[in-house]
Amino acid sequence: MSTLNERPVVLCVGGHDPSGGAGILADAEAVRAAGAFPVTVISALTEQNTCGLSRIYPQAPAHVEGQCRALLRDCVPGALKIGMIGSAPLIDRLGTLIDENPDLPVVLDPVLGTGAGQRVADAAMLDRLRGNLIARSTLVTPNLPEAQTLTGALGPSECATRLLSLGARWVLITGTHDDTAEVTNWLFNTEGLQQRLDWPRLAGEYHGSGCTLASAIAARLALGAAMPEAVAEAQAYTWESLDRALRTGRCQLTPNRLYALDR
Template sequence: MENTDRQERPIVLCIGGHDPSGGAGILADAESVLAASAFPVTVVTALTDQDTCGLRDLRPQPPEQLDTQCRRMIADSAPRAIKLGLLASSGIVRALSRIIDESPGLPVVLDPVLATGAGQHLVDAALLNQLRKHLLHRCTLLTPNLPEARTLTDGQSPDDCAARLLSSGARWVLITGTHDDTEQVTNRLYGANGDHRAWTWPRLPGEYHGSGCTLASAIAARLAWGMAMEDAVASAQSYTWESLNQAFRTGRCQLTPNRLHHLTPHSPSR
């Protein structure tokens, strides 16, 4: 007998690459969504050979396979938000543009993964052109860091890059300052309606694997709960900063964000 009294948890469809280290990609998305008490369903765009030190190989999945799986998840689970990460091929970009058009009103958060945390490029000129042509204007929120925003727009300052991204059709743009050479990190949110808000955070020591995935997925989960954009972005930043502050070492190089930091580690009962 179905329990109709249970609390429903919003579903977030996470679409991105699989990082075997768990620092970034689909596993990072899933942890961030779960931490917000939402539930992730996932579709993998690419298999990768990587660890905390960097990427060695990238194998995109067939666009037809991705298209079929996304449609199945949307029909079965009725997600309340979509989070996009590594897209891997032009065919995948075009497939996702069709899926988004068939899901009007569903918030779409795009973390434009153009390079790894170790600085390795993940897109070529053709894929970058497809992103600009088919996807940016279909997204509710873009979350590039400043180097990614410059690559997407050929702009320089955060204000200039945001203006160009908004003019392309995106409704909101969050440009993060993690790559700036400053003592503090400033993240800037811009809205197509002229809204502009900035947050400043203490810069943490060390290098982290998957901070962008963590932030974008945390925002998507909060939008799935029905939060307004500015509130979702503010809350997700607090969560992400604490995940980085409590990061731990799972490999030889970059630290892994502790996305489930609210759980106390303990050995399983015997």
């Protein structure tokens, strides 16, 4: 007699990275490693590898919305993780879906550029992020340059204040793009700084660390963790996956999100 093994579901919406370093594949691995189950909708196809991104092929917003609705009719996700969006019109459709599921925690990783430096968001997308999705997000997870682009502010605290004023309930600003000896991440809510965690900066460059972190947080929220606990645990997991990174191509290293399976 078999025993039904249920686990919380995380709906991930994001781009497909054929190299497996970032995007939907990163989301799925990080969610599964946490003990939740990923269901995925691809917002954009891409031409990219560990050295960078060449082209983005946004998927039709109606098709992305239809896939999300099909999944929402079938399962009850414990969290929604949004990564690369691909086009401004999709933002409004995602906002409608969030409004129709008001109890669904939303983790928004505002992907504005690749780890290799290519921009993936235009002015229209930035405007709709500021005016739509950020206000509907439980947690926004920009790195500091992304937070500066979204807000026009400089420091983490001022950036967070402006993102919170746009409606986000929590903001996690990461320091991965600094050149300091340690990576410092700051977690804020409307009451101010709630958590500061410092991590030894690892040598090398990594492809998909932001996707890994945001998805790992979403999975832990789906599993019932409170926000500070989910963020701290996800940061520790992400650092470990980077420390055990894989050389899969010529350029950036790929996080080893399934390191627990290593023999």
